[in-house]
Structures are given as structure tokens and as C-alpha cells.
Amino acid sequence: MKKINLAAVFLGLSVFLSTVYADATLQSKEEVEGTWKLQSTKNSLTDKQAISREDTWVFKDGKVTILHIPREGTYYDQPPVAYDIEDGKLKVATVGSSRFDLFTVVEKDDNSMVLKGKYGGYYYFSKK
Numbered sequence: 001m002k003k004i005n006l007a008a009v010f011l012g013l014s015v016f017l018s019t020v021y022a023d024a025t026l027q028s029k030e031e032v033e034g035t036w037k038l039q040s041t042k043n044s045l046t047d048k049q050a051i052s053r054e055d056t057w058v059f060k061d062g063k064v065t066i067l068h069i070p071r072e073g074t075y076y077d078q079p080p081v082a083y084d085i086e087d088g089k090l091k092v093a094t095v096g097s098s099r100f101d102l103f104t105v106v107e108k109d110d111n112s113m114v115l116k117g118k119y120g121g122y123y124y125f126s127k128k
Contacts, residue, residue, distance in 0.1 A: 023116070024105040025088025032059045032083075032090060036113060036125040043121055056128065059083065064092055090115065 040050040063080040081093040090103040103115040
């Protein structure tokens with residue numbers, strides 16, 4: 001009897017937790033259009049140490065340009081690359097390659113957005 005109750009509790013928690021952390025889906029490119037300041041990144045949702053970021057992502061006309069990327073004491077801008085929405089996820093081309101990065105939208109409202117990269121990193125944005 002105790003095992004059945006315990007199993008029911010775990011099943012209930014797993015259903016609840018899967019709905020709490022359910023990813024948002026994007027329907028169109030217009031949902032991410034605009035200028036987004038990348039505030040910080042984390043390796044996981046529970047990671048206590050966020051890494052401060054300085055870059056800005058500009059989504060416009062089917063292209064994304066990443067500006068003000070710090071590197072070796074200076075800053076550079078990445079050339080524009082294509083982006084698309086595929087199966088509710090953000091698909092961003094990689095510079096100089098036929099590959100792409102795939103991001104899942106964890107949270108999004110008019111002023112903030114949290115993306116999860118395909119390798120598990122989290123990106124915290126605020127709208128500029």
C-alpha cells in the first residue's frame with residue numbers, strides 16, 4: 001500500500017513539474033523581432049552563478065545580428081545571419097557554416113525572454 005501511494009505521489013509531482021517548466025512555442029518571426037539585450041547566461045536553471053553578458057541581439061527582416069560581443073579587451077559585431085521559427089523553436093544560422101543553433105523559448109513576454117540552447121545553456125534577455 002505504501003509503495004502505491006509513493007508511486008502516485010511521484011507520478012503527480014512529475015506531471016506538475018512538467019507543466020511548470022513547459023517550454024513556450026513561437027508561432028512567427030514577429031514574436032522575436034526587435035532589439036534584445038543579453039543580460040546573462042547560466043549553465044542550468046538551478047545554477048547559482050550567472051555570467052554577465054554585454055551583447056545585443058537584433059532580430060530584423062529574417063536576420064539576427066549580434067552586436068557588442070566582448071573579445072580580448074575589445075568588442076566586435078557578428079555579421080547578420082538568417083533565423084527562422086521551426087516547430088515553435090528559434091533556429092539561428094551559424095556564421096560561415098551550413099549549421100545552426102536551435103533555441104527553445106522557456107519564457108517570453110513583451111519585455112523579457114529566456115532561451116534555452118540546444119546544449120542546455122540559458123540566455124536571459126531584456127527588450128531594448
